[in-house]
Amino acid sequence: METTLIILKPDAVQRGLMGRILSRFEDKGLQIVGCKLMQISRELAETHYASHKGKGFYDGLVRFMTSAPVLVLAVRGVGAITICRGMMGATFGSKAAPGTIRGDFGVSNSFNLIHGSDSPEAAEREIGLFFKGGEVITSTRAIEGWVYDLSGGKPE
Secondary structure, three states: OEEEEEEEOHHHHHOOOHHHHHHHHHHHOOEEEEEEEEOOOHHHHHHHOHHHOOOOOHHHHHHHHOOOOEEEEEEEEOOHHHHHHHHHOOOOHHHOOOOOHHHHHOOOOOOOOEEEOOOHHHHHHHHHHHOOOOOOOOOOOOOHHHHOOOOOOOOO
């Protein structure tokens, strides 16, 4: 099992898309193991996007991410990072395929609705920025056998 960080950005929250996007992850069989609605501080946004500092879009990105509340999620499942990123679609809504979150809900090349960790290392770092100890739970769901083939004793 792998846990990833997902952020429903200010545009997704302001447009009332939280439930529709969250449902997609649950419909896929992924487990929400942490969730909070929050206003990101400038300091947290700068820390989170530190790898982009100095790039032309950095200041606008920090301003955007602190402009309104976001919904921060910890999402768990086998291959969760790759699955979530595939569900998100291409970075720009205008180029994202139909059936993806950005493809179905986005057209902007700057407001792109959602962030997802791009590697296990990034997920660990990002989850640590947004969740304190004990805020991401470990829980076994009764449906795991119906989400994953457990006939071999472990999830496929």
